[in-house]
Amino acid sequence: MLPTSHSYTASSFQTIAIFAKQKPSETVHSVDDITHSLTQIAEALAKTGRRVVFGSQTAERFSLGSYEALDLAQIGELADVAIIVGGDGTMLGIARQLAPYKVPLIGINQGRLGFMTDISLEDMMPVLQDMLNGKVSSEKRSLLQGTLTRNGAVMHHTLAFNDVVLSRGSGSGMVELCVHVDGHFMYNQRSDGLIVATPTGSTAYSLSAGGPLLHPSLSGIVLVPIAPHALSNRPIVVPDASEIVIEVVGGRDSNVNFDMQSVARLLHGDRIIVKRSDHAVTFLHPEGWSYYDTLREKLHWNEYPSVQGRLK
Incomplete structure (x- = not known):
């Protein structure tokens, strides 16, 4: 089971770290747009007497030399909360690296989908002020740890x-x-491959491959075949206490990746061992946030407004 959610007040957030996407897409937001948003956030928070720091790469990328810049390890030790300005990919990268430090995360959507970065740029200032004053809901998300072994060696x-x-x-x-x-x-x-996903990842590649949606509070891991040769190979959800061992026994040029990172070429006999990590990530959301609201918006489940709210 995931750890119990924590309660937060305004005094919980005294040192705030800010990160942004390192390679902004010119078709979504320009570097100048993101720099303006980052500066706006930093100035507003600094006026409240809070310590504002930037990830060192973010500070360098967006020329924010007037603010304190720290590396991830320093931020992990010092920050009470991290604000991520970007898309889900940016959130994934920062979340993995900060998970051992238990720093809660707030996501501001500068990408396209935004399942994890759920605050819009247009609404960010009033929403952030409310959240950092304690009007916030929190949830824990699980991670996986993956190990590639070859001839018994890691x-x-x-x-x-x-x-x-x-x-x-x-x-x-x-x-x-x-x-x-x-x-x-x-x-x-x-098959063309196999996806082993967390409940958070159930809305990513797993969903595209026909896997089920898992609520983030569920203690499960989903295995989803990619275009299996036998139609009887179906997605299955196993307990998140499970240890899953996948051995490559045939095929050429197969590979493994972790959140689309750390790609490794596989050989016959290689084993990938997957289980739940001891670390978890805390997401902070605006007060009243609902996972079902996110699904409805991102997956366009609101196509029939005449029947919305029927059970209210």
């Missing part, structure tokens, strides 16, 4: 917030996998 070990994905190489045939859960043989599978 080749790679890292965290994943969304998913661990094994996939076939471009232009090659199917990959063949043997999957065990808690030491029990589950299946051999021929």
Whole structure:
């Protein structure tokens, strides 16, 4: 089970770290737009007497030399909360790195979808002020830890917030996998790959591949085959206390990635061991936030306004 959510007051947030997407898309927001937003946030928070620091890469990228810049380890030790200005990809990267430090995160959506960065740029200042004054709801999200072993030796070990994905190489045939859960043989599978996702990751690649949506508070891990050869290979949700071992037994040029990062080429006999991490990430949301509101907005479940609120 995930740890119990924490209660926050205005005094909980005295040192605030700010991060932004490192490579802004010119088709969404320009560097000048993001610099303006970052400066606006920093100035408003500094006026309240709070200490405002920027991630060192963010400060350098957006020429914010007038503010204190710290590396991630320093921020992990000092910050009471981190504000992430960007899309879900930016949030994923910062969340993985700050998870060991238990720094809660607030997401401001400068991307497109925004399942995790749920505050709009247009509304950010009044919403942030309310949240940092204690009008906030919090939730815990689980992470996965993945380990790649080869001939019994650990080749790679890292965290994943969304998913661990094994996939076939471009232009090659199917990959063949043997999957065990808690030491029990589950299946051999021929497919384009396999997604192992957290509840948070159930709205990412897993959803595109036909996997189920898992509420973030659920204690589960979902396994979703990618274009399986046998239609009987279906998505399955296993307890998040499970240890999942995936062995590559066939196919050419297959690879593994963790949140679309740390790509490694796989050989026959390689094993990827996936289980829940001991770390969790805390998301802070505006008071009254609902996961179902997010799903309805992002997945366009509000196409029929005449029936909204029928059960109220």
